[in-house]
Amino acid sequence: MNLLLSALLCFLLCSMLPVDSMMVRLNSTSHDAKKPVPLGMAEDAVDDMYFGCNKTMAEMVKNKFFRKEMKEKTGTFADVWKRAESCANRKLKQRTAGDQALTKDHLQAICVFTSDDDDGDDDEGFYKTFNDAVRKNKKKYDTDFLFHSLHFWLTSAVQILSNNKKCHTTYRRTNHTFTGKRNNMMRFGSFASSSHKTTLVDFGNKTCFKITTCSGADLKRYSEVKGEEEVLIPPYEVFKITEKKKGGEVKELVGCKVVYRLESAGVLSNLNCKLTL
Secondary structure, eight states: OHHHHHHHHHHHHHHTSOGGGOOOOTTOOSSOTTSOEEOOOOTTOOOOOOTTTHHHHHHHIIIIIHHHHTTOSSSOHHHHHHHTHHHHHHHHTTOOGGGTTOOHHHHHHHHHHHSOOOOSSOTTOHHHHHHHHHHHOGGGTTTTOSOHHHHHHHHHHHHHHHTTOOOEEEEEEESSOEEOOTTOEEOOOSOEEEESOSOOGGGOSSEEEEEEESSOEEOGGGSSSTTSOEEEEOTTEEEEEEEEEEGGGOTTSTTOSEEEEEEEEEEOOTTTTGGGO
16 A cells, blocks of 8 residues: 555656656567566566656766766667667657657667667567666666666656656557456566557467556657557556456457556656665
């Protein structure tokens, strides 16, 4: 109960702040596809939402983390960042009137995440390397985490695009088996791709989700992948499992074996502003 109250309180506070203060990946997880994975609160996630320290962290990224990460030989961030520059320049020209707060760095972060770029060793692309680190590296956040710049800019981009304008009903298909009980609380613990579309069957049918997200952002024309109508959910959004149904009982998600209905229940950021304290 305390967790839910704190999450709801934080969500309400965030909704009163200006943004300045604050699907090729639809089935991507780091889990063994053959082993059932329990849906939970993803306690090991890098879930900083930069609530109250956005400007300070922006300066830290610019003057410290980005310079360091562009020199790293591991993680491949520098390579994919450079390759995404042409995408960012193109998207910058496509900004709509309501999205002028998006900088080139924000757009380049979206391009990196949605590019389906491949580092040569993983045919699922760089986004999986990044999301695996986001999901697991809470203990390394202030020491060996490799992606401070991308995490900050992607989080900030999601916040700008969502800006608490409205909640979205989205869908997520996976080829993994997840387990969870009705009324349990959970987070994805990474940047979770979902879609307004119900028909992206190529992404899987073992476990599917019908989601009401209030912190997720419609990436609109800024995604490198066309036609997926992607809504990106941040690691810190909390959901309540309100239903668990057999796939045949959910007409929108044809072919799914199990469908979980998730309702947004606020946010929880265990690492909020930790690097600026």
